[in-house]
Amino acid sequence: MAYAEKRVSTAKGSKGKVSWRARYKKPDGTWGSEPGFPTKKTAENWGDEQEAAMRSGRWLDPDLMRTPFGVFARKWMASQSPRGRTVMNRWERLDTHILPKWEHTPLIAFNWFDVDAWARSLACAESTVKDCTGLLSLILTGAVDAKYLSVNPLYGRRSSTNTSAATVPDQPTAGEVQQWAPPEAVLQVARRLGPVNGLLPLTTAFLGPRWGEGIGLHRAKTLLQRREPYNGGWFECPILRIDVEVAEYVGRGADGSKQGVVRRLEPPKNKWSVRDIDVPPFLADLLARHLATWPHPYVFMTPSGTWWWRNAWWELMRPAADGRPARPKARGRAVKEAWDPIMHGMTMRRLRHTHDTYQAQIGVHPVLAFEQAGHRYPGIKGTYQHPTPKMRQQRLDGLQEVFEQAMRNLGWRALWESEDSAKFASQS
Template structure:
């Protein structure tokens, strides 16, 4: 049974007559725990009785664990998680950039929604980043509940309100969606090797990591689907879990040191593993590229190495944004001046572009979701399935976009021979 002991205060190394009470109680393992600082015997004994009752009922939380610092528990929680590498990197970016500077030394039990919401309103990052930070904190606090450090997560089910205006400027629609003509002009500017990256991204909607991790063995396979007494066929690009997609992120060792990782990982979820139907013109371009391309992966540097995002950025930016002419100089080749085609264009914008084109040409939602690697929402995602006529309509629509753009540009081929 819990009992109380006097704890005399010490001043200048000598025990005084003033004292508080310390509770002694039996822990689940049979050892005795203690909790100091009670002003009276009764309060100490009552507190101890509550602990022993909670222990008997299986709902006891160790007070020492509840006082663990948030920053210490973060490292325990992160070590227990096994998400994709880039997700881990993004979580550490949120933690080190925003969360830990404020909450690192806070005891878990001291964190409450009032303080968290007030802190969130002071952040000057984008609203989406602020929400990500709060959601991540809540997940960590859920982990503290699951690890029996806390009885309840005070952040569970709470919603942020009163956030300041978002300082991040959102791109206008016209800056996120390219015209087919702009895609082809950019592709011609980059040439038949790098330009094919752009065309393929815009006309298939592949994610950047799916595109740069595409193996030639998964390119121009054939879809075969029974229909109308025959078989519907079309060329496809396969995103699967065997070859995987290219991942690029920072890995931390046990001491917290970072090392860049670049390698193949499975797709991010079940829906991301898919077969993407390829329109006829793109199938011809890919077939020609593969016949001449000596490397294992379809979209790499000229030497066959995987692209770093930052390296590809240096290729895309001047092509999209334009550049000034540079005369020939020692160590530098001459460069012609380029007018802007679509300043600020990114590979993610090309994925936006493809899905917007799908809507424009009337692709059925169940097929559009499948081709983008998204889950069709609701019960209809279980009952509805793409059919060959739906697929053919999509391919015809994408082919028509290409042919109309080529006609508008007055071109007979994207790359001049």
């Protein structure tokens, strides 16, 4: 049974101030204590309440409720096992924004008013603010599950609009880089990169794989066949099967310590990202010709047969899209001709935007457009509507026409007229 102990302060200047400490038996048989009560009765009542909560199975250890957020956050992160890229992103949010503010805050001290005020003060993109508050809430929900808290005070709450002058916009403003690429620009960059590397931006613009999905595409998953009953016969088309991606991230230990850059194959980011992408005829032909002489297991690799690093691809892509000055021959360096700009700021992410933009332009049915891009089709329609062979054929015809019209506009008869893989590899 709980009882109270009298405490007389011996601190200088306290003049022997009297307080009471509650003593109560914990579920493991040890005695717990809680100081600071003004009277013996209040201390006894509080102890009795703890033992009653234990008997009913709803007791929470007050010591755990006072655990600093940083301590529990590291314990929570060590218990998770998401994709490596997700782990890296979470640690970036923790290290950069969350822990500097909340690391030493007791779990029990969190409230929505303080968290919302902090979120509105962050000088970063609103998507990052949303990620930070979401992660903070996720960790506090973990504290509830681990019986450190009785309730998550952030659950179900939405941050008020960020009106800070320091807020960074998520979307481009007037004068910034266009987020999608005209098909003529895509073809020009692909030609400039050559028939090996040029296939990657071309495939991204017309089929929309994410960066890691594209460079993780195995030749055994390329140009497989879709076969579905249609109109008394069969609908058939070549596909790319997306079921893994190359993840590139900074590895972290259980305590959050950085352990170097990791690259490895991982499942895609969610179940909707596992998909078969229908390939239009022009791209199926280009991929088939590429694979006929390509010696490596993955479709889009460096000439030496390794996965592309993001920064290495960036160095290849930037001059192809943005242009470059001429470089004369020098010792150890080949001559480089000058390149005029084609489209400043073209990136692989913007080429994925380009794919979805093309789908909208040619009127692809939303349920098919979402499927091909690896997105979840929202609402009840995502449950009841499904792509049909006719929808698929219309999409393929539309993408083929986008390509052919761009070729006509450029006056080209072939995408690569005088280049071959061996020549490009020798120039890289």
